[in-house]
Amino acid sequence: MSDKVTLQSVAESFSRACGVPKKVAEQLARAFFDTVVDGLSNDESVKIDGLGTFRVVEVASRESINVTNGERIVIAGYKKVNFIPEDGLLVSNLVSDMPDVREDVVADDEETDVSNDTDETDIEETSEVDDETEDVSEDITTSEDEEPIDAVEAEVNMVEVPEKVEVQEDEFSGIDMLICTPESVEEIRLELEQARADAERKLIAAKEAHREVLRLEALLDKMEKSMVPECAEEEQTPETEAEPVPAMVAESVAKENLTIYEDIPSVAKEESAVETADEGQKAEEVAQTPVEPVEESLETVETPSVVETAEDENVTVNLEATTEEPSSEQEESTDVAPAEEDTKSAAEEAVQSTDAEVKQEDVTAEGAEENKDAQAEALNRLLSDKSAATPEPVRKKKDDGHYWIWILTPILVILIFGVSVVMYKAHSDKEKTELKQLPVEPKNHATPVKKQAPVVKPKVETDSIQSNTNVPAETTATEPAKSKAADNKSTAKPKTYILQRDETLTKVSRKFYGTKDSVRAIIRANKFKDPDNVPYGTEVILP
Amino acid sequence: MTNTEFIKSLSEKTGMTAEQLEPMVAQFIGAFARELASGRVVSVQGFGNFESREKAERKMYNPTTKSYKIIPKKVTLNFKMSATLKDKINS
Structure with a gap:
């Protein structure tokens, strides 16, 4: 899209790059594509190493509609040339793809850094332990140290191997694609510099890792040496005599x-x-x-x-x-x-x-x-x-510190657990007491009818009777009272009831019979003309 | 047509040996690819246009995992054959 380059200019750059005469280069370029065309015209696919594959593909005939007159037309099938570029044709030459490679390198470096960090932490930990305890813990730590060392070595190997591979790849790509022209030389130089920088970085990382390995080894040697004199001393004193045996054992396993x-x-x-x-x-x-x-x-x-x-x-x-x-x-x-x-x-x-x-x-x-x-x-x-x-x-x-921890941690855990349990118990007791107190209070505030209702049954009956007699006037009887009234309707129910404002027959039925199903009976008893619209103030006969 | 066959036929046309041609072809392809990589369209008369196209970064939705995946931008090489090549092939 940007600028078009003809084959001639490509040939020119090629001739500059290889010191081939321009004419020869152009000839070659022409011949190159002519042979491709020859190959394709024989219905063959042409595979060129480093470039890709040209292939003849049949395009089936298809129907279409002429936009201007709306007629259906058939577009005849034809053959077309399909080009499948080889993997990395552009990638190896593209500048825009370079960042990806760099990212990979960075990731590698990070990995090595991480490994180094972990090694350092290991060493620090072990050294701390050494400071604290010098006896058997040493044996344990030394034997633990051996593992990290192996790991470090393995990591170093891991780091080094891919490095070599990458370098080789770089070389190959350079040889394949970039030769001769000043531009290409510059590009190669850039790539070389990058590769060199990467290699140096990795080398430094590897060296660091190696140094860590050496340090660990030195530490191990030191510990072993320090153990040997102990053994010598221990023969003199009976108290320390027991150490060498477990120490040696600990070394081995x-x-x-x-x-x-x-x-x-x-x-x-x-x-x-x-x-x-x-x-x-x-x-x-x-x-x-x-x-x-x-x-x-x-x-x-x-x-x-x-x-x-x-x-x-x-x-x-x-x-x-x-x-x-x-x-x-x-x-x-x-x-x-x-x-x-x-x-x-x-x-x-x-x-x-x-x-x-x-x-x-x-x-x-x-x-x-x-x-x-x-x-x-x-x-x-x-x-x-x-x-x-x-x-x-x-x-x-x-x-050792380890065993003190072993002793102390369970004790601490138990203590904390116990304290928490005690606290919880106390808290729950408090809550219970509060809960017990709470329900009592509303009862005090409640109406005497309500309060007495659950306490004694015979009393309730009498009370409810009273309430039922009172209710028609007050119309504020509580629900339990109502239900009780419904239970005792045979005795408590008055014969007539004056309908209050905003009161329906359903409400009345519910009030005196406990259910709204008795509405029909009420209606039947009263013989209302329009049971849906009964004015308030009317006297309702309760059947 | 394999690479060796291609080189052979090319050597017949140019009069150079296959041993001579092979590195030259490789270098020519290198120059060709570099032109393309720099974002230019290489048009070969009587053959077609080679164009490198940058595919922008895009999100892909995986319905099974219901997760979005970012597909990074990439550069593809596009080839469109010329009318003369079409005629030649279809004739």
């Missing part, structure tokens, strides 16, 4: 930590059975008989966290320590007992441990108390040490 805690005792119990027997004998020697089950239960609790050798070391170290500071360790034991209960309860909530375990824990708590009573005895000290040694790791394992 993060989320199944708790289930593993459950699993370990079953394995470790068998190993520790011998030891329990030995120590049980020791207990028999010095301590009373009731202490035995306590000790055993204690050890069964111990075993999940402590390995055989570690336990031996525990005992020896504890013995030494107890000789030095018996009082402080007993305190520890007493302190630990409730803490243990808390942690265990948390564990129960989290893992839903069996009732038997709970009982064991209770017994351990009792045992701790018993130890407190029997302070003088060395074996008891040992026991207390054990209780001090065993519950503490347990507490350390589970004394």
Whole structure:
């Protein structure tokens, strides 16, 4: 529509673009379309790569009406050439379509940004958790960190792959379509710049992602390193000794930590059975008989966290320590007992441990108390040490922010629920009382007839009789009274009634018989000439 | 008529080999398409007019989902054969 370009000018631009002589170019252009015409004239479709398909289509003959004289005419069928452009013929060359490509690129960038953001948040969260709790939570977080890293790597791959593909596409399109002319060179340059900018942007994004991966890896290494010295230290002190075992376990399987805690005792119990027997004998020697089950239960609790050798070391170290500071360790034991209960309860909530375990824990708590009573005895000290040694790791394992949340949130929820229930109850009670009070008040205001009607029946009858006698004059009797009057019409009904203003026979019937169906009877009794138009003041005989 | 057949017949007319022609044809089509893409009408005498038309963005109503969908604007290529080509084909 805008400006027409002849084939010559196209050929000219083509010749400029490829350095082909103008004459040759024009010749080629002519020949190009001549061959197409030749192909089409043989009733063939001509397919040209990069341009499209020319096809001969038959147009059926059709009837039409001559507009000038209204005659019907038949437009003869003919053949026409249909051209189906190849996909992307214009798209690859159109400037107006460039924004679409850009939009795609932008979308890609956004996706990468989002992924980076999520990674950062993950890291922040984990680091926060690390600051708060350094013991077992580390293991969990590290194992959690591993997953994000994989995800990040996957994302990086995802980002990189499409990038390459796009670049290739750009190159192809450039080679296919844009060559030689200064215009085309400029266009290519523009495209190149765009592509380069996009590539750079994506590269930066990918680099960032890669950096995140590195950072995460470094974090993981650090955590692992920090765990190793802990293990070394833990051998020296019995309190932290229990940590490495769950820690290692936690490393291997993060989320199944708790289930593993459950699993370990079953394995470790068998190993520790011998030891329990030995120590049980020791207990028999010095301590009373009731202490035995306590000790055993204690050890069964111990075993999940402590390995055989570690336990031996525990005992020896504890013995030494107890000789030095018996009082402080007993305190520890007493302190630990409730803490243990808390942690265990948390564990129960989290893992839903069996009732038997709970009982064991209770017994351990009792045992701790018993130890407190029997302070003088060395074996008891040992026991207390054990209780001090065993519950503490347990507490350390589970004394995370997570478990506090586990404990606190249900309590809070219950509290809130309870308060709300109490409030609701109080409120509803108030409302009830109000409701009770409310209906009483209108009764007080109501007419004496109405008030007395529901209370006692014999009274009602008499009252209604009275009201019925009064009503004709007043004409303001209430409905219940009316109904009652209808019930007792045989006694209450007067023989005649003077029709009031704006009162119809129907109303009268309703007033004295309760229904409007008695109108006919009234009319029959009175023998009205015009029952539809009875003047007020007339005396109506009530049958 | 496939592309190879087209190139073959073209080479017979111009006296150039198919190997020579193929890139040239591709470049010619590129120049042709660029003219069209810039919104100009390319008229080939004795053949027809090529015109790129911009289809405006429009709303489409889907009766089953009862939702409107915006179909973005697009550019289509329109070809109208010339009278001489019509005569040639219909003769």
